[in-house]
Amino acid sequence: MSTTEIKIGALATLVGPYAAMGEDGLRGLDLAVAEFDGQIVGKKITVIKESTNAMPDDAVMYADMLLNRHHVDFIIGPLSGNEGIAIRDFAKTRPDRAFINGIAGTQDITLRSPAPNFFNFSSHGVQWMAGLAEYVYKTQGYKRVATLAEDYSYPHGQIAGFTLQYCKIGGKIVEKFWVSLGTSDYSGVIKAMPTDIDAIFVAVGGTDAVNFFQQYAQTGRKTPLIGGSITIDQTVLDTRGAIAEWLVGTASSGPLADDNPDPAWQTFVKAYRTRYPRASSPSLATWGYYVNTKGALLALQQVKGELSDVQARFMNALRNIQFHSPTGVIRLDHNRQANANVFITVLDRNPDGSLYKRLVKTIPNVNSTLGIPEDEYLKIGAFHRDNPPACP
Secondary structure, eight states: OOSSEEEEEEEEEOSSTTHHHHHHHHHHHHHHHHHTTTEETTEEEEEEEEEEOSOHHHHHHHHHHHHHTSOOSEEEOOOSHHHHHHHHHHHTTOTTSOEEOSSOOOGGGTSSSOOTTEEBOSOOTTGGGTTHHHIIIIISOOOEEEEEEESSHHHHHHHHHHHHHHHHTTOEEEEEEEEOTTOOOOHHHHHHSOSSOSEEEEEOOHHHHHHHHHHHHHHTOOOOEEEOTTTTOHHHHHHHOSOOGGGTTOEEEESOOTTOOOHHHHHHHHHHHHHOTTOOSOOHHHHHHHHHHHHHHHHHHHTTTOOOGGGHHHHHHHHHOEEEETTEEEEEOTTSBEEEEEEEEEEEEOTTSOEEEEEEEEEEEEOTTTTSOHHHHHTTOOOBTTBSOOOO
16 A cells, blocks of 8 residues: 555546536535645545446446555545445445445435445435424425425435424325436426425436426426425536526525535635636535545544554544534534534525525534434334325
């Protein structure tokens, strides 16, 4: 192993519906490396990047390539939820290497059957739902909703996190609709949506979200929307351009808010815009890859860049590191999963007409099980399209 260089392997989805998110994720990684001037205690940081396509088998193939062909010291990534599960399982076959998440938002990458060498400094998709159900029920008056989501692990968690809280306070989920990742035609599912509802909760992202917004607007339907964490994300808003006036006021929740007054967030936004002047504001993917990379680099700094002894000292540092991020303090739990702040936001317009997520409420230090005791939470079972059930 080189004594003068630290080689980081990066996995990001750079093709398919999440390509823009993958590109922005790698910007976050590069921002974190730049904060350390590209070195740790005199050892140069080299990042080797591989593109994935949101398919689990391909993510594993490229992770194996990073380790065995490029001989990286550890891996940061991936982006998509099912990829995250696959990389977690692959990590179990390489206990001598640390694996740090990118922004894969599936809860079970750390909660069920975790790998002791897989670490997640970004919160996950279930945590990102904290407080949203209560806000739309009590503040916006949405008592009956339908849901629309892509049919894989990350959206399953978003729908589940919303459902668990919404049903508990008296909300009714009339019907759930599922689509494949990469869906381009939403006409059928929009037509099938019930009319006796107050809102539609939408958990699709990337170009899937753009396609849905365009086609929904064309129908002339006026039922308000509730946004999943990557549905109302900056990568979607930038791609979409001018969005119809009816989208303003759409509530969402997740790990960031564009107008967060925290000086640490403002500094992060300034650094992002300085480095990437054509981009408007950091996205969820930027934040995720940034905090995961920063957690890894802080742990490396703590062990003075030493990665011998099958990375035991490095992994111990990863488990115990705690740091101030652009969105608050991040610390890991016993499953090596971050507890972090979640922000309820409403889509609004800047004076120049551009869209941003306006902060309306902060939910502090959300844990992996939404405050439910872990043993009780695990009895609910793994989330899928039929669990938890709707509450009609």
